[in-house]
Amino acid sequence: MQNKINAIRSFNRRYTNILGLLDKDILDSDYSLSQVRVLHEIDKLEQCTSKYLSDTLCMDSGYLSRMLAGFEKSGLCIKQKSSEDGRIYNLSLTNKGKKTMEVLNLRSNEQIFSLINPLCETERSNLVKAMTTIESILTQGKNVKLDDIRIRHNIKPGDIGYITYMHGWIYRMEYGYSTAFESYVAQTFCEFLSNYKAGYDRLWIGEHNEKIVGSIGIVGHKDKAQLRWFLLDPNYRGIGLGKKLLQTAVNFSKETNYKSIYLDTTSDLDKALGMYQKMGFTKVFEKENHSWKDDLLELRLSMDL
Amino acid sequence: MQNKINAIRSFNRRYTNILGLLDKDILDSDYSLSQVRVLHEIDKLEQCTSKYLSDTLCMDSGYLSRMLAGFEKSGLCIKQKSSEDGRIYNLSLTNKGKKTMEVLNLRSNEQIFSLINPLCETERSNLVKAMTTIESILTQGKNVKLDDIRIRHNIKPGDIGYITYMHGWIYRMEYGYSTAFESYVAQTFCEFLSNYKAGYDRLWIGEHNEKIVGSIGIVGHKDKAQLRWFLLDPNYRGIGLGKKLLQTAVNFSKETNYKSIYLDTTSDLDKALGMYQKMGFTKVFEKENHSWKDDLLELRLSMDL
DNA sequence: TAAAAATATTTGACAAAAGCAACTAAATTT
DNA sequence: AAATTTAGTTGCTTTTGTCAAATATTTTTA
Numbered sequence: 001m002q003n004k005i006n007a008i009r010s011f012n013r014r015y016t017n018i019l020g021l022l023d024k025d026i027l028d029s030d031y032s033l034s035q036v037r038v039l040h041e042i043d044k045l046e047q048c049t050s051k052y053l054s055d056t057l058c059m060d061s062g063y064l065s066r067m068l069a070g071f072e073k074s075g076l077c078i079k080q081k082s083s084e085d086g087r088i089y090n091l092s093l094t095n096k097g098k099k100t101m102e103v104l105n106l107r108s109n110e111q112i113f114s115l116i117n118p119l120c121e122t123e124r125s126n127l128v129k130a131m132t133t134i135e136s137i138l139t140q141g142k143n144v145k146l147d148d149i150r151i152r153h154n155i156k157p158g159d160i161g162y163i164t165y166m167h168g169w170i171y172r173m174e175y176g177y178s179t180a181f182e183s184y185v186a187q188t189f190c191e192f193l194s195n196y197k198a199g200y201d202r203l204w205i206g207e208h209n210e211k212i213v214g215s216i217g218i219v220g221h222k223d224k225a226q227l228r229w230f231l232l233d234p235n236y237r238g239i240g241l242g243k244k245l246l247q248t249a250v251n252f253s254k255e256t257n258y259k260s261i262y263l264d265t266t267s268d269l270d271k272a273l274g275m276y277q278k279m280g281f282t283k284v285f286e287k288e289n290h291s292w293k294d295d296l297l298e299l300r301l302s303m304d305l
Numbered sequence: 306m307q308n309k310i311n312a313i314r315s316f317n318r319r320y321t322n323i324l325g326l327l328d329k330d331i332l333d334s335d336y337s338l339s340q341v342r343v344l345h346e347i348d349k350l351e352q353c354t355s356k357y358l359s360d361t362l363c364m365d366s367g368y369l370s371r372m373l374a375g376f377e378k379s380g381l382c383i384k385q386k387s388s389e390d391g392r393i394y395n396l397s398l399t400n401k402g403k404k405t406m407e408v409l410n411l412r413s414n415e416q417i418f419s420l421i422n423p424l425c426e427t428e429r430s431n432l433v434k435a436m437t438t439i440e441s442i443l444t445q446g447k448n449v450k451l452d453d454i455r456i457r458h459n460i461k462p463g464d465i466g467y468i469t470y471m472h473g474w475i476y477r478m479e480y481g482y483s484t485a486f487e488s489y490v491a492q493t494f495c496e497f498l499s500n501y502k503a504g505y506d507r508l509w510i511g512e513h514n515e516k517i518v519g520s521i522g523i524v525g526h527k528d529k530a531q532l533r534w535f536l537l538d539p540n541y542r543g544i545g546l547g548k549k550l551l552q553t554a555v556n557f558s559k560e561t562n563y564k565s566i567y568l569d570t571t572s573d574l575d576k577a578l579g580m581y582q583k584m585g586f587t588k589v590f591e592k593e594n595h596s597w598k599d600d601l602l603e604l605r606l607s608m609d610l
Numbered sequence: 611t612a613a614a615a616a617t618a619t620t621t622g623a624c625a626a627a628a629g630c631a632a633c634t635a636a637a638t639t640t
Numbered sequence: 641a642a643a644t645t646t647a648g649t650t651g652c653t654t655t656t657g658t659c660a661a662a663t664a665t666t667t668t669t670a
Contacts, residue, residue, distance in 0.1 A: 060658060160473065173426075356648080367631090
C-alpha cells in the first residue's frame with residue numbers, strides 16, 4: 001500500500017508541475033486560471049449557478065461573486081434571476097463570452113498539441129489510454145456515456161493480448177479464477193486467428209478513447225455461431241454497453257444466416273447470465289468444470305435465429 | 306488527434322480538481338501549497354539552489370527569495386554560500402525542517418490513502434499502473450532507475466495477456482509487424498504454459514510500480530535452453546534493465562545445468578542483437594521469414610554454457 | 611401563519627500570494 | 641579592464657483568495 005501511495009504522490013507532484021506549465025500559458029491571456037475554469041463551467045452547463053461553481057470548483061462564494069460581476073461588466077456573461085427561486089441567478093455566456101472561450105480553447109488545444117507532438121503515435125495513444133483509465137477509476141465509470149464508446153471489428157496489433165489480459169485480471173478479481181483460465185483464453189484466440197474466416201468469424205472491440213473496455217466475438221461452426229469473449233471493464237458497466245455488444249453479435253449472426261447461436265459460460269457469471277436470458281438464450285445442458293476454480297458449473301446456452 | 310487533445314484536456318480538468326481537493330487539506334497546515342512544494346524539493350535534493358527551484362517549480366525568483374528567507378527565519382532551512390561560486394547559496398533543511406516535512410508527508414499519505422481506500426485492490430493497482438505509464442511517457446523514461454524495477458518470476462493472472470499485448474504494440478510500432486506476430490506470440494505462451502515444468506521453464510517479468518515494463522523467458526528442450534520473449538518497454542531502455550534480464554535468464558540456464566542456450570530472432574532487431582552478442586551468443590544459421598513483415602531474415606543465435 | 615432556520619448571493623475589510631522591475635554582487639566573456 | 645551574464649535580493653504593486661457580516665429569499669418549525 002505504501003508503495004502505491006508513494007507512486008501516486010510522485011505522479012501528483014509531476015503532474016502538478018505539468019499542469020502548472022500549461023496554466024502559465026493561459027495566464028498570458030487576459031484571464032487567470034480560476035477565471036478560465038469558471039468560464040469553462042458556465043460554457044459547459046446550460047443551467048449554471050454560483051452555488052454550483054463554488055461547489056464543483058471549490059471556490060469561495062464571495063470571490064466568485066466578484067468574479068462573476070466582473071464577467072458581467074466586461075460583457076462575457078449574463079445573470080438572470082430564476083423564476084422559480086428568487087435567490088438563484090442562472091448564468092450563461094454572451095456571444096462575446098463564447099467567442100472568448102473559443103479563443104481560449106484554441107490556445108489550450110495548441111498547448112496540448114505541443115505537449116504530445118514530440119511523442120510518437122503509439123505513445124500518444126498509450127498516454128490517452130492511461131488518462132482514460134485514471135478518470136474511469138476515480139469517477140467509478142460515472143460521466144461515461146454509451147455514445148463515447150466506439151465499437152469496431154478490425155483486429156489491430158495489441159488487441160488480442162490486451163483482451164486476454166482483461167480476461168485474466170477481471171475474472172481473477174471478480175471470480176477468483178487462476179492463470180489457467182487466461183491461458184485457456186489465449187488458446188481460444190490462437191484457434192480463432194488460425195481458423196479465421198472473414199465474414200463468418202468476428203471480434204468486436206469496445207473502445208473509450210482508444211482504450212479497450214469491452215469485447216465480444218462470434219466463431220462459426222458450420223451453421224452454428226458460437227458466442228465468445230463477452231467481457232466488460234467493471235467501470236464501464238451499467239451504461240448499456242453489454243447489451244449493445246450482445247445485440248451486435250446476435251445481429252451479425254442473423255445476417256450471416258447462422259441457424260442458431262450458442263455460448264458456454266459458468267454458473268457464477270450471474271449478471272451475464274441474466275443478460276443472455278433477456279436476449280432469448282435458454283439453457284441446453286450443464287456440467288462440472290474445476291479447471292479454473294472449485295465448484296464451478298459449466299453451462300451451455302443456445303438460441304435459434 | 307483532436308480526439309486525443311480533448312481527452313487530455315478532460316483529464317487535465319478533472320485532475321486539476323482532484324489535486325485542488327488534495328491541496329485544500331494541506332492548506333489546513335501552516336504552509337501554503339507553494340511552500341510545501343519548495344520544502345519538498347529542498348528535502349529531496351542534497352544540493353538545492355534558489356535558481357533550481359525557480360526553474361523546476363516555475364516560481365518568481367523574488368517571491369522565492371522571500372519565502373526562503375522566511376524558512377530561514379522560522380528555522381526550517383539554512384542557506385550556505387557556495388565555496389565555488391559566491392553567487393550561489395546551497396539550501397538544506399534543518400532537523401526542524403525535516404520533522405516538519407515528515408508531518409506533512411504523513412498528512413499527504415493519509416490523504417492519498419483516503420482517496421484510494423474506497424477502491425478495490427485491482428483498481429488501485431490499475432490506477433498506479435496508469436499513472437506510472439503517464440510519467441514514463443511524459444518524462445521519456447528519465448527519472449527511472451534500475452533499482453525501481455522489480456524482477457519476479459511467478460506468473461499472475463493478466464501477465465501472459467499483457468506481455469502478449471506488449472509484443473503486439475511494440476513490434477508494431479518499432480518494426481511494423483502485423484497481428485500475425487502477436488498471434489504467434491500467444492501461441493508460444495499457450496505451448497509454454499501447457500508444457501510448463503517448474504524448475505526448467507521460467508518467465509521473468511520486470512515491473513515498475515506493478516506495471517510490466519519488460520520480460521524474458523527460458524523454455525527447456527532436453528539439454529538446451531531456449532530464450533524467448535525478451536522485450537523492453539521503449540521508455541525503460543538504457544537503464545540496464547535489458548542486460549539484467551538477459552543475465553538473469555543466462556544465470557538460471559547455467560544453474561539448471563542446460564548445456565547450451567539458443568534463441569531465434571530477426572535481422573531487424575539490431576539493438577537486441579548487439580546485446581546478445583555482447584553476452585556471448587554467436588550466429589548458428591539464418592533463413593528467410595515473411596510471416597510478419599517482408600524482407601525479414603530469421604536468425605538463430607546460440608551460446609555454450 | 612408567523613417566527614426561526616436555512617440557502618444563495620453580495621459586500622466590506624483584509625491578508626496572503628504572486629509578479630515586475632530595479633538593484634547588488636559575483637562570475638564569465640569579450 | 642570593460643561589458644555581459646548570472647544568482648539572488650529588495651521595493652512596490654497587483655492579483656488572488658479568505659473571513660465574517662449583511663441581504664434577500666425560501667423552507668422548516670412551532
